[in-house]
Each structure stands twice: as C-alpha cells, then as structure tokens.
Amino acid sequence: MAQHTASHGAHEHGESHGSLKSYVIGFILSLVLTAIPLGVVLNGWLEGTAAYVALMACAVLQFAVQLVFFMHLREEKKPRYNLLALIFGIIILITIVAGSIWIMMYNQVAH
Amino acid sequence: MAHVNAHAGSAGKAGVAHEAGHGHHDLESLRLMGFWIFLMTDVIIFATLFATYIVLRNGTAGGPTASELFEMPGVVAETFILLTSSFTGGLAVLSMNQGSRKGLIGWLAVTALLGASFIGLEISEFVKMVHEGATIGTSAFLSGFFTLVGTHGVHVSIGLVWMVALMIQLGRRGITPVTRRKVNVISLYWHFLDVVWIFVFTIVYLLGVM
Missing domain, CATH: 1.20.5 (Single alpha-helices involved in coiled-coils or other helix-helix interfaces)
Incomplete structure (x- = not known):
C-alpha cells in the first residue's frame, strides 16, 4: 500500500499510474492466458471448433490484460x-x- | 529525488513562467498521444501481414507445412521470455514513478536482456529453418511466415537499440519531464509488441501445429 501511495504522490499527471499489485496481477493473468492455449494444443484438451474459439478467446483476453494492466488504457482522462x-x-x-x-x-x- | 526533479520542471518555473511550464507538460502528453496514433498505424501493418499469412498458409507448394516445420519448445520459451519482459518493462515505469533512476535503468536493462534473448532464439530458429531448405522463397506459406514474424522481430530489434539509447540518456540527464515521456513511449511500444507476439504465437504457431 505504501508503494501505491508513493506512486500516486510522485505522479499526478495521469499518464501512467499502476501499482506493483496491478502489474503482478496483469503478469499472472498473462501467464495463465498463455498456459491455457498451450494445454489446449499440446495436450489436446479441446478439438476442432472449440479449440479455435478457446485459442482466439485467450489471445483477445491477453490483449485486454495488456491494455488494462500494462498500458493503463482505463486510466485515460x-x-x-x-x-x-x-x-x-x-x-x-x-x-x-x-x-x-x-x-x-x-x-x-x-x- | 528524481520526483522532486520532475516537479522542479513545472514547479520551479512557476515563479517565472507558469504558463510555459504547463505548456511543456501538455506538449509531452501530446507527444505520448502521437506515439499511440503511430501504434495504431502499426496495428494496420500487422493486420495486412496477418491477413496475408492466413490466406496463404495452406499454399505450401510441396514444401514443408507448418506442423512439420515448427518446433514448439523454442517458441514457448520465446513467448514466456517476451511476456516476462513486458512485465519488467512495467516495473521500470513503476520505478520511474517512484522516482528511482537506478531502479528504472536496472529494470530497463533486464527488459532489454530478455528482449535480446528473444531475438537470439528467433534468429536461431530462422537459421535452422533455412538450413532445412525452408526459405522465404520456398512457398507462399513461408513468404507470409517470414514476412510476418520477421517484421515483428525487426520491431523488437529496433526497440532494443532504442532502449539502450534511452538508458544512456537517463544516465546522463536523469528523470526529467522529457525522459519520463520517452520511458512511457517505449513502454507502450514494448507492451504493444508483446500483444502482437501473442497473436503470432496463437495464429501462426499454435494453429499451425494443431
């Protein structure tokens, strides 16, 4: 929390906020969203259309994670x-x- | 320290020319937005390359197919390396926002090293393919493949050179409103390349071996 406050104190211009917590959450989510498609393809969890949908859904979610947690799109004024x-x-x-x-x-x- | 420094940029001038200080800050955020618009044009470049690859991916002309050619362990390693470098790039911005120049340069160095190992793996992958006779001229599939993946690799390589130059500048000038904007710009660029790679990984490699 102290870090969170510090980052806000140091930076009030609204370009890129973010705390250590939000970066760690983003990183963990991105790892999970990479592991799922790997399991789908290499371990054959899903087949055919279901596999396509799962793969593309993970890629799009990964995109959203990067935008929100790393590129701070939601914090734009x-x-x-x-x-x-x-x-x-x-x-x-x-x-x-x-x-x-x-x-x-x-x-x-x-x- | 540097936080104080950054504020001196606008607060220090306050007595003399408050308006100018603000104009400076607005200019930096305008530049950041300009870079964002550049990234959107880069989205369009990659859209055309992805579209080309997707429509050509079955045109192997008797040459190797995707599932014969791709070796997943190396690709998986590249993916996790780039994901981690996106995270460490974020930590660099975090250090900057806390005013730590050492932390900023250190995390940028970690990010650049991870980026360099990504490029190293990619180059060795390409060299191996070419030795197996799978060159850019072998088939439509491979032309699309090398153009798409190669364009991404060139972007990452440019990012590496840029990052090293920025680390040198940060070492000389410290964290100022201008270098702060530059770090924000390269961080956006780096996260963007990670996003592009996720789609390369999914559409080219995973769908290729599926």
Whole structure:
C-alpha cells in the first residue's frame, strides 16, 4: 500500500499510474492466458471448433490484460482520444483480416 | 529525488513562467498521444501481414507445412521470455514513478536482456529453418511466415537499440519531464509488441501445429 501511495504522490499527471499489485496481477493473468492455449494444443484438451474459439478467446483476453494492466488504457482522462484511436484501429484490423479470409475462402472463381 | 526533479520542471518555473511550464507538460502528453496514433498505424501493418499469412498458409507448394516445420519448445520459451519482459518493462515505469533512476535503468536493462534473448532464439530458429531448405522463397506459406514474424522481430530489434539509447540518456540527464515521456513511449511500444507476439504465437504457431 505504501508503494501505491508513493506512486500516486510522485505522479499526478495521469499518464501512467499502476501499482506493483496491478502489474503482478496483469503478469499472472498473462501467464495463465498463455498456459491455457498451450494445454489446449499440446495436450489436446479441446478439438476442432472449440479449440479455435478457446485459442482466439485467450489471445483477445491477453490483449485486454495488456491494455488494462500494462498500458493503463482505463486510466485515460476524458476526452478518450486513445480509446477512440484504438477502436478505429481495431475496426480497420477486423475489416482487413476478416475481409481477406472471407474473399479468399468463399468467393474464389477458380480453385 | 528524481520526483522532486520532475516537479522542479513545472514547479520551479512557476515563479517565472507558469504558463510555459504547463505548456511543456501538455506538449509531452501530446507527444505520448502521437506515439499511440503511430501504434495504431502499426496495428494496420500487422493486420495486412496477418491477413496475408492466413490466406496463404495452406499454399505450401510441396514444401514443408507448418506442423512439420515448427518446433514448439523454442517458441514457448520465446513467448514466456517476451511476456516476462513486458512485465519488467512495467516495473521500470513503476520505478520511474517512484522516482528511482537506478531502479528504472536496472529494470530497463533486464527488459532489454530478455528482449535480446528473444531475438537470439528467433534468429536461431530462422537459421535452422533455412538450413532445412525452408526459405522465404520456398512457398507462399513461408513468404507470409517470414514476412510476418520477421517484421515483428525487426520491431523488437529496433526497440532494443532504442532502449539502450534511452538508458544512456537517463544516465546522463536523469528523470526529467522529457525522459519520463520517452520511458512511457517505449513502454507502450514494448507492451504493444508483446500483444502482437501473442497473436503470432496463437495464429501462426499454435494453429499451425494443431
């Protein structure tokens, strides 16, 4: 707790807060979210579609953990330009990736 | 100590030019946001590379397939090394916020060493593949693979050079509003590369051997 107070005292500008506790929680979560997909694939916990879903869910959760615990996205002051830029980036990302997969899998003229 | 120093940056000027002190701080946070926007453009680069890899990954042209080629122990080691370096990068920022220059430089050094061992493992993996005849020109799958994973590796390598330069600057200037912003920027960059690697690990390696 003393550390927590110190970090706030030393830094009141709201760029990146975070305490040792939040970094440790983030690190443990990221380790767990890496161990689960490893178990799924290498030990064969799940198969087929369930395995795909579990793998992608862990990756997305891992992304969220890094954003919240390490990149401090939730502590941004209003107006939340960083969040807006991120949402824009993700929309472009999904459009490019999902669009490419959709076109190449289902809309080819010749196979 | 450095905390006092950092505040001297804005508080010390207060008597003379309070407005200027504030403008300086706003400029640094604006620069941090500018870097965030750069990261979003990097998201788009990786989106195109991931899309290319995904649509080409079955185009092996008679060459080795993903499950024949990938050796998971090395990849798992790379993943845990990079995850740990993301954490130690966070500890560096934490030390900085507590005003400890020694702690900051020390944790940055640990982060850079972990990053260097990640790159070392990746290079030895690539060299081994090329020796087995799996080069960037072998198949569409391998072109996509080397471009995607290589681009990430180049990012990490640039981050290493940058981190060493920043450690030297921190040694000379200490924690000032400017170096503080620079540490925040490289920390964002490093966490971002960790996120990209998580998707490389999942989409390229895990789905490749599944």
